[in-house]
Amino acid sequence: MDQILVQTLHGLVNGMVLAMVASGLTLIFGIMDIVNFAHGDLLMLGAFVGASVLGVTGNYWLALLGAALVIAALGAVLQVTTLRPLIGRDPLTTILATFGISLVIQKYALWQWGPSVRRISEPVPGDFTLFHLQYPWYRIATAVLAGLILGGLWLFLKYGKYGIWIRATTQDRLMAQAMGIPVPLVYTAVFAIGSAMAAASGVLFGPFAGVTQTMGFDFTLRAFIVVVVGGMGNLGGSILASIFVSLLESYAAIVVSPAQAVIVSFVVLVLTMLFRPTGLFVPTPK
Amino acid sequence: MLVLENVDAHYGKSHVLHGVSIEVRSGEVVGLLGRNGVGKTTTLKTIMGMARRTGGRITFEGRDLHGVPPHGLAGLGIAWVPEERRIFRLLTVLENLRTGLDRAGMTPERREALLEKVYTYFPILKERRNQAGGTLSGGEQQMLAIARAMMLEPKIILLDEPTEGLMPRMVAQIQEIVHALHRDGVAILLVEQNVPLTLDAAGRVYIMEKGAVRHHASSAELRADQRVIHEYLGV
Ligand SMILES: Nc1ncnc2c1ncn2[C@@H]1O[C@H](COP(=O)(O)OP(=O)(O)OP(=O)(O)O)[C@@H](O)[C@H]1O
Numbered sequence A: 001m002d003q004i005l006v007q008t009l010h011g012l013v014n015g016m017v018l019a020m021v022a023s024g025l026t027l028i029f030g031i032m033d034i035v036n037f038a039h040g041d042l043l044m045l046g047a048f049v050g051a052s053v054l055g056v057t058g059n060y061w062l063a064l065l066g067a068a069l070v071i072a073a074l075g076a077v078l079q080v081t082t083l084r085p086l087i088g089r090d091p092l093t094t095i096l097a098t099f100g101i102s103l104v105i106q107k108y109a110l111w112q113w114g115p116s117v118r119r120i121s122e123p124v125p126g127d128f129t130l131f132h133l134q135y136p137w138y139r140i141a142t143a144v145l146a147g148l149i150l151g152g153l154w155l156f157l158k159y160g161k162y163g164i165w166i167r168a169t170t171q172d173r174l175m176a177q178a179m180g181i182p183v184p185l186v187y188t189a190v191f192a193i194g195s196a197m198a199a200a201s202g203v204l205f206g207p208f209a210g211v212t213q214t215m216g217f218d219f220t221l222r223a224f225i226v227v228v229v230g231g232m233g234n235l236g237g238s239i240l241a242s243i244f245v246s247l248l249e250s251y252a253a254i255v256v257s258p259a260q261a262v263i264v265s266f267v268v269l270v271l272t273m274l275f276r277p278t279g280l281f282v283p284t285p286k
Numbered sequence B: 001m002l003v004l005e006n007v008d009a010h011y012g013k014s015h016v017l018h019g020v021s022i023e024v025r026s027g028e029v030v031g032l033l034g035r036n037g038v039g040k041t042t043t044l045k046t047i048m049g050m051a052r053r054t055g056g057r058i059t060f061e062g063r064d065l066h067g068v069p070p071h072g073l074a075g076l077g078i079a080w081v082p083e084e085r086r087i088f089r090l091l092t093v094l095e096n097l098r099t100g101l102d103r104a105g106m107t108p109e110r111r112e113a114l115l116e117k118v119y120t121y122f123p124i125l126k127e128r129r130n131q132a133g134g135t136l137s138g139g140e141q142q143m144l145a146i147a148r149a150m151m152l153e154p155k156i157i158l159l160d161e162p163t164e165g166l167m168p169r170m171v172a173q174i175q176e177i178v179h180a181l182h183r184d185g186v187a188i189l190l191v192e193q194n195v196p197l198t199l200d201a202a203g204r205v206y207i208m209e210k211g212a213v214r215h216h217a218s219s220a221e222l223r224a225d226q227r228v229i230h231e232y233l234g235v
């Protein structure tokens, strides 16, 4: 019983971080029909930038903000230089382009920071005791912070002028253009926002397991799975799917080893593709 | 104000418009009639930069539209009400209107005034302002599409078959709006299948056939001599 409660908490915390990673990926997919295979690598790069800022300033919150801003700018530059010219071409070309970006970022990180693990120290110290288990406050703080950031993103999309531009463009690019919405700029901005979300998740996740230049792929994969399970391009669906899949993995870890529990997400992915390819957490399309 | 000179357009390899020349003067309502598939919608899309113009020239207030990005047309004063309406289905009615309202240079007072104005034209939209656009009826969607275009305070509206599929009461309402816009000095290029409505609303009419303009006359002339209408439209 205790164990179930602990694993629920664990699953929720992981789910919130994953939701942040996936939100950027799904936002970009929704509007541009691009699966950004460099998403996890932008996360990794953000984590490294955060670790560096932390090393210099000693301020975690500054590191979080700095990483988000730097990677947002990088994302904007990447979009303008590599993806914008490919708009209207075969989707395969953008897939290859984001794969290329992914490799370049990984090699850059290897060259810049080396292969060893960098640690990001926890900004919120201390543990609390949940039954007989020690649970770090930082994990709770992370989940709350992720929730706040996602909430902020949601409010921005729902009520902000630019949020409405983004949603209108996602639904009908040509009509959005006809209404005077500068669609190319919206694309770049969304890519920047998605990149910033990835970087922020990297800094948030950093204290959990450290930062390595190979951590990106795993995040890309996991985020991709929940984006598909949640319904491609559907923000709310991706968030629910993140929590759902993370909880399932957590519970599975009670019976099998955590490494094996990862299989659960693939099972969910395959079942979704088989029985509900439009996504689990979206209304049935008419 | 809006001048098309010998415009050609292609979809891929198929040649759809053959030297279309049309002029709409400031504040004028001009009709564009023709059977299905003659290229009326394509003419509007070519103006909007959404169909590939392969020849000729399109100018607006003397300015060549070639090289103006598609999102730049609204700022020049050109609004488009597409045949399929293209409501942002997941956006509420108010959010649909905001896509045209949230632009540079708008003050809160002007926004308010503009919204109130379309709400007096279309009271139903005020009632439904927080409802998703996709859940509106066909007629309501048509009204929203027109209201959304009005949010841009355009100099000209390209209006593509606004009464298609609507019941008579709705048709009358759309006709009323066209008159009201005309009184406000907004020019309209009106594509229609409804001949009486077009002859009533427009001062001049172009008739298209097979991707080209075949006839051009004032509405008064066409009303007086219905043979042309019979010949080209079969009604
Ligand atoms: N996207 C497209 N790709 C290829 N051909 C197209 C496309 N859209 C239209 N066409 C073709 O171009 C021609 C002109 O079509 P258009 O839609 O302009 O006609 P229309 O006069 O608006 O007809 P309607 O009264 O039915 O709306 C038609 O033969 C049509 O099949």
Ligand SMILES: [Mg+2]
Pocket (backbone or CB within 6 Å): B040, B041, B042, B083, B160
């Ligand atoms: Mg048409």
